[in-house]
Amino acid sequence: MTTITLPAYAKLNLTLDILGRRADGYHDLCMVMQSISLHDDVTVTLTDADSIVCRCGMLPGDDSNLAVKAAKAFFTETGIVPRGLLIDIEKRIPMQAGMAGGSTDAAAVMHALRALLAPELTTQKLEAIGAQVGSDVPYCVRGGTVLAERRGEKLTTLNAAPRFRVVVCKPDFSISTPVLFNHSDSVALLDHPDTDGMLHAIEERDVLGISARVFNVFEQVLTDEQTEVFDIKDQLITLGASATAMTGSGSAVFGLFTESGQAQLAFHNLRQHYQQTYLAEFI
Ligand code: C5P
Numbered sequence: 050m051t052t053i054t055l056p057a058y059a060k061l062n063l064t065l066d067i068l069g070r071r072a073d074g075y076h077d078l079c080m081v082m083q084s085i086s087l088h089d090d091v092t093v094t095l096t097d098a099d100s101i102v103c104r105c106g107m108l109p110g111d112d113s114n115l116a117v118k119a120a121k122a123f124f125t126e127t128g129i130v131p132r133g134l135l136i137d138i139e140k141r142i143p144m145q146a147g148m149a150g151g152s153t154d155a156a157a158v159m160h161a162l163r164a165l166l167a168p169e170l171t172t173q174k175l176e177a178i179g180a181q182v183g184s185d186v187p188y189c190v191r192g193g194t195v196l197a198e199r200r201g202e203k204l205t206t207l208n209a210a211p212r213f214r215v216v217v218c219k220p221d222f223s224i225s226t227p228v229l230f231n232h233s234d235s236v237a238l239l240d241h242p243d244t245d246g247m248l249h250a251i252e253e254r255d256v257l258g259i260s261a262r263v264f265n266v267f268e269q270v271l272t273d274e275q276t277e278v279f280d281i282k283d284q285l286i287t288l289g290a291s292a293t294a295m296t297g298s299g300s301a302v303f304g305l306f307t308e309s310g311q312a313q314l315a316f317h318n319l320r321q322h323y324q325q326t327y328l329a330e331f332i
Pocket of ligand 1: 074075076077078182183184185199200201226227228230
């Protein structure tokens, strides 16, 4: 086998809490993460060339691309003799959305390289390599319903959450992750998610309990130019969402739905105003 195509799933933050700033400049986090069906397709092909070529739509395919970084980290950390690679990424996940679009492509590249070259490698090892590539990559390697702590690399797999339908809407503006973290350092974060309650609700498959605890601490530090996030949340609630939040460092906003008809209606409604609107479900 010399080529493999894998889906790279987007993530949502059901909760996101910042516990504090660390000496290394990163932040200790506590997040309940959930994979959704919206995905990119990542094809990795072994070639006879001595370079890694990455084709990813309009995005640069150089070393700044997390998929390329992941391939290089994979070879360095496993000691496997580097191979020429062609990485093709068909993007669907919106960029700069807080949905781990780049991180999930990186994770898919590592899964593909394992399948092609080193099937004996453990998922734990892939996650450890992923931690060097980006904070969200270990979670993307694992996927599912997961509690992610510290920088994002301490993972605890939870019972699969009930299969909510999801409408995700990405406004036109984007939010810089480092700027948002810096901003969060300079203001008092008065409200925090009830993470324990969320873990309990997931354990019990309690749809109402989960919905009541969806919360992203970053919503408190948005600027006046970013209030469209709250407009979209309001629209999602009006359209029947049982919960809404910004995901990660934004700017995408999601609504959870228990009925697929309502989710479809909300999707079509929001799609009229926001080109980057998506209908998906938990996986
Ligand atoms: O690890 P990654 O490159 O994805 O992180 C992007 C930025 O997000 C970091 O440069 C840092 O500013 C911020 N970050 C953080 N604490 C984390 C994860 C990310 O401060 N746990």
